[in-house]
Amino acid sequence: MRPLIGISCCVKAFGALAMPNHAVSDHYIRVVLGPIGGVPVLIPAAGEGVVAELLPHLDGLLLTGSRSNVQPALYAGPPHLEGTPEDAERDSTTLPLIRSALSAGVPLLAICRGFQELNVALGGTLDQRIQDLPNRMDHSTPVDQVLPKVRTGKAHAVRVAADGTLARLWSGLDWRPDAVPVNSLHNQGVCQPAPRLIPEGWAPDGTIEAARVEGAPGFAYGVQWHPEYDWQSDPLSRRLFEVFGAAARRRAVEKDSMPIPAVAAE
Numbered sequence: 001m002r003p004l005i006g007i008s009c010c011v012k013a014f015g016a017l018a019m020p021n022h023a024v025s026d027h028y029i030r031v032v033l034g035p036i037g038g039v040p041v042l043i044p045a046a047g048e049g050v051v052a053e054l055l056p057h058l059d060g061l062l063l064t065g066s067r068s069n070v071q072p073a074l075y076a077g078p079p080h081l082e083g084t085p086e087d088a089e090r091d092s093t094t095l096p097l098i099r100s101a102l103s104a105g106v107p108l109l110a111i112c113r114g115f116q117e118l119n120v121a122l123g124g125t126l127d128q129r130i131q132d133l134p135n136r137m138d139h140s141t142p143v144d145q146v147l148p149k150v151r152t153g154k155a156h157a158v159r160v161a162a163d164g165t166l167a168r169l170w171s172g173l174d175w176r177p178d179a180v181p182v183n184s185l186h187n188q189g190v191c192q193p194a195p196r197l198i199p200e201g202w203a204p205d206g207t208i209e210a211a212r213v214e215g216a217p218g219f220a221y222g223v224q225w226h227p228e229y230d231w232q233s234d235p236l237s238r239r240l241f242e243v244f245g246a247a248a249r250r251r252a253v254e255k256d257s258m259p260i261p262a263v264a265a266e
C-alpha cells in the first residue's frame with residue numbers, strides 16, 4: 001500500500017463568477033505519484049477543525065507553494081502592501097496542521113510558502129519583500145525569464161551546511177555544498193527563524209533557503225525553492241522527494257503495526 005500524502009490546498013477564485021475553490025497545482029500531484037511514491041490527498045483550507053480527524057489518516061504532509069502570503073498578524077509583522085495576496089483560510093488550516101503533524105511525528109516537507117508557514121507555525125517571523133531590503137537579492141520570479149523557464153530554470157546558488165540533513169540525503173550524488181543551483185519564485189522569506197527551525201541552506205545574500213525542525217520525531221524539512229518543478233531533470237530535487245516518500249512509507253508501516261487498544265467488553 002502506498003502512503004497517503006496530504007497536500008495543502010489554497011482557496012482560489014476561478015471562472016467568470018470567481019467562485020472560491022480549494023486547489024493545488026498539478027505539479028504536487030505528479031511529484032506525490034512520482035518520486036514520493038504516495039497517494040495524493042488534498043487537504044481543503046477548511047480550518048483547524050478538520051486537523052484532528054484528518055491527520056491520523058496521513059502518512060506524510062506536503063506543504064505547497066503559492067502566490068499568496070502568510071498573514072502578517074500571525075507573526076506580529078507589519079500589514080502587507082496593498083494588493084499583496086493572502087489566504088486566511090489556508091493559514092487557519094496549515095499552521096495548526098503543521099504543529100499537530102510535528103507533534104505526532106508525521107513526516108513533513110514544506111516548500112516555499114509552506115516553508116514560510118512552517119517557520120511562522122513554530123514562532124518565527126518573515127520578511128515581506130526581500131528585494132526591498134538593503135544588500136539583498138531579488139528572489140521573485142525573474143521578469144526576464146519566460147514563465148516555464150522560471151520554474152525549471154535556476155536563479156541562484158544555495159550554500160548548504162556540509163554536515164546537515166541535505167548533505168546526508170544527497171550523499172552519493174554529484175553536488176557542491178557551496179553552490180547548489182535552485183529556482184527562485186518568492187518575495188518573502190524567513191526573517192527570524194523559529195527556535196526549533198535550524199537553517200541549513202543560505203542564498204548568497206544570506207536568505208535562509210533550507211532548514212530542518214529540531215526535535216521532530218519524524219522527517220521534517222523545508223526549502224524555499226521549488227524542487228517539484230525540476231525533479232525529472234535534477235537528481236537533487238528527486239532525491240529530496242524520494243527520502244520524504246521513504247519516511248512516509250515508514251510512517252504507514254508503523255501506523256499499521258500500532259497496537260489496537262482493547263476496548264472494554266459491553
Ligand SMILES: N[C@@H](CCC(=O)NCCCC(=O)O)C(=O)O
Pocket residue numbers: 064065066067068069111112113114151185186187188189
Ligand atoms: N507568496 C510567497 C511564497 C512564494 C511561492 O510559494 N511561490 C510559488 C508560486 C507558484 C508559482 O508561481 O509557481 C512569497 O512570495 O514569498
